[in-house]
Amino acid sequence: MSVALQEIQIKEEVIKWRRYLHMYPELSYEEEKSSHFVYKKLLSFGNLEVSKPIKNSVIAKLKGNKPGRTIALRADMDALPITEETNVDFASKNTGVMHACGHDGHMAMLLGAAKILSQNQDKITGEIVFIFQHAEEQFPGGAKELVESGVLDGVDEIIGLHLMPMIDVGKIGITYGPAMAASDTFTLIIKGKGGHAAIPQNSVDSIAIAAQIVSNLQYIISRNVDPLETVVISITQFVAESAINVIPEQVKMGGSVRSFNPELRKKLPAMLEKVIKGITEAHGAAFEFNYHYGYSPVINTDAVTKMIHETAVEVVGEDSVERMKPLMTGEDFSAYLEKTAGCFFFVGVRNESKGIVHPLHHPQFAIDEDSLDIGMNILVNTAIKLLNEKPV
Numbered sequence: 001m002s003v004a005l006q007e008i009q010i011k012e013e014v015i016k017w018r019r020y021l022h023m024y025p026e027l028s029y030e031e032e033k034s035s036h037f038v039y040k041k042l043l044s045f046g047n048l049e050v051s052k053p054i055k056n057s058v059i060a061k062l063k064g065n066k067p068g069r070t071i072a073l074r075a076d077m078d079a080l081p082i083t084e085e086t087n088v089d090f091a092s093k094n095t096g097v098m099h100a101c102g103h104d105g106h107m108a109m110l111l112g113a114a115k116i117l118s119q120n121q122d123k124i125t126g127e128i129v130f131i132f133q134h135a136e137e138q139f140p141g142g143a144k145e146l147v148e149s150g151v152l153d154g155v156d157e158i159i160g161l162h163l164m165p166m167i168d169v170g171k172i173g174i175t176y177g178p179a180m181a182a183s184d185t186f187t188l189i190i191k192g193k194g195g196h197a198a199i200p201q202n203s204v205d206s207i208a209i210a211a212q213i214v215s216n217l218q219y220i221i222s223r224n225v226d227p228l229e230t231v232v233i234s235i236t237q238f239v240a241e242s243a244i245n246v247i248p249e250q251v252k253m254g255g256s257v258r259s260f261n262p263e264l265r266k267k268l269p270a271m272l273e274k275v276i277k278g279i280t281e282a283h284g285a286a287f288e289f290n291y292h293y294g295y296s297p298v299i300n301t302d303a304v305t306k307m308i309h310e311t312a313v314e315v316v317g318e319d320s321v322e323r324m325k326p327l328m329t330g331e332d333f334s335a336y337l338e339k340t341a342g343c344f345f346f347v348g349v350r351n352e353s354k355g356i357v358h359p360l361h362h363p364q365f366a367i368d369e370d371s372l373d374i375g376m377n378i379l380v381n382t383a384i385k386l387l388n389e390k391p392v
Helices: 011-023 032-045 103-118 142-149 206-224 262-282 302-316 370-388
Strands: 049-051 058-063 066-076 125-133 157-168 172-174 178-180 182-191 231-239 250-259 286-295 321-323 341-350
Touching: 011 032, 011 103, 011 370, 032 049, 032 058, 032 103, 032 125, 058 103, 066 103, 066 370, 103 125, 103 157, 103 370, 125 142, 125 370, 157 172, 157 302, 157 370, 172 302, 182 206, 182 262, 206 231, 206 250, 206 262, 231 262, 250 262, 262 286, 302 321, 302 341, 302 370, 341 370
Parallel strands: 066 125, 066 157, 157 341, 172 321
Antiparallel strands: 049 058, 058 125, 172 341, 182 250, 182 286, 231 250
16 A cells, blocks of 8 residues: 555645644643644544543554554644744734644644544554654653553554754655754752952852853863764853852852763763862862753664655655754654654755744744645655565
């Protein structure tokens, strides 16, 4: 069985679903109306076993005419705490909440794939699991909860996608192996001794110490990590509250750490703390350091990636499939890939002629909706291939 692009006739319906979902975005762990909409649509398609193993996630199972392999397709559903500035007629009606990461499109594409495949149940061997997941944007993430609930039990491979404004509409981004980084964070309090700004010798200057830490943490990357490894350490918070003529008692800091190598990732907290401890002790200060492991890296399975690559070539042509470098952003799709084989790929949405140029998480983020038909088509055809052939 093959579903060619020209045979898919529900493009306008998918756009309509996406626009409705865009108007009513919901934050992580609050996706009640979104999940209800998805649940009702899936039931209306027929031939699907629909359930909600987690409050705001929806699972649909399509069982073919005889037993075989089991494939999962995943879309995330949550939005972001961003005030929309697009001025489109279907802009968010929920103040301060926006689908600025394309999850409305993810849901619409997967609904379209579910409708097409459910209408071809008699031609399918095996089983397809459609996963509409809550809380991708907020740690610990919905993927981990769903894996723990058993949604991947018996699943041979899983596929996920993301709309991507770095890529022109009509193009697909494919990454073999490491695709997205582990996303960890840390908090740090430098405890000095406050005092008058005119008499610094009687203080332990927490700001001066914290500034040295900001600079010296970068030496971990340049002098303590193999140059061929990819690591990013970013200080994203630096708060010292006091009067303008007062050296503050303490400085609060926060940061982000991105990496791919699991073994190196385990070593990074101790490497950071060693630098922090050395600087604070040298200046008579104390510190409080807490490291938080976030999402693991997304590491695609080569055999599954190859199959998606081949499908993408069939849909958009060889010249429109880009081999992407790994991204330092994080994704909780990694939780699925720790359980089973799979691939996470990217669907281009950028269109400069329409002014669609803004990045993810931007208040003016938009997509060229022609991308939805393309992404849906790749989901459908790759799922069918995976059911009929084990990737090698």
